Amino acid sequence: MKALLSKLRTTLEMIKFEHTLFALPFAFLGAVLAANGLPTWWQILWITVAMFGARSAAMTFNRIVDRDIDAQNPRTANRELPSGKLTVGFAWMFLFASIALFLIAAWSLNWLTFALSPVALASVLGYSYAKRFTPFAHLLLGWALAISPTAAWIAVRGAIDSEVPLLISLFVLMWTSGFDILYACQDIEFDRKAGLQSIPARMGIARSLWMARIFHFQAFIVLLFLYIVTDLGWPAFIGILAVAALLVYQHTLVKPNDLSRMNAAFFTTNAFVSVILFLTFGGAVFISRM
DSSP states (O other): OHHHHHHHHHHHHHTTGGGHHHHHHHHHHHHHHHHTSOOOHHHHHHHHHHHHHHHHHHHHHHHHHTHHHHHHSTTTTTSTTTTTSSOHHHHHHHHHHHHHHHHHHHHHHOHHHHHHHHHHHHHHHHHHHHTTTOTTHHHHHHHHHHHHHHHHHHHHHSSOOSSHHHHHHHHHHHHHHHHHHHHHGGGHHHHHHHTOOOHHHHHOHHHHHHHHHHHHHHHHHHHHHHHHHHTOOHHHHHHHHHHHHHHHHHHHHOBTTBOTTHHIIIIIIHHHHHHHHIIIIIHHHHHHTO
């Protein structure tokens, strides 16, 4: 039992389970806005399962295809596959199990979620190869995460019948692309030596920080459009202000000649963004119904 629990803990570390906090609240927000309140418990259950399956598959596949690259990078050499904490065979089995779980969840929701499930899988798995071919891999990661709110909307309504989920997805795309550019600044020298593509490797750190700021400014503008379209009043507006403050604060932590506070910028501030928007926009839905 102890060995099993240890392996489970290592597996959750491999897929960075705690980072689910980045995407899951956006899926729940899409579901709440689609239902104009609380979705059914059946929908909540299978949306959660689908998110866990898709994200677990994406992270596991990324670790598998990047294991040789990770082994060469001092920052990532201690990851579970390069270090031998988990075997590649186990990772493949976990990947297939995660994909199966995702497909079962999509089937359990409605026909459109299942019909679109291959598109979602191609998006979340295909990102792993992007850095080998294009510096715009950051946008592809953003796309992979941006699927979740629109997918959750479809899970509840069975259709895309509003611009609301698309605006949430566009925000996630811009927001994710921005913070992924920031994060990639840590690996600029390794990426250049290994021939990997990224905006920092192509443009340098100073210009990349400005690129990340541009993406986050665009994300803020999209949030304003979302606020206008949803007309959810003061709670949603407070959410926008809080997210704007976090984005500005994030960029004060990282400087071209000092990346020492990158973890605080990436993990601490970004972890709050999705939760804040879910609580404020989602909460505004229930307040508006009183």
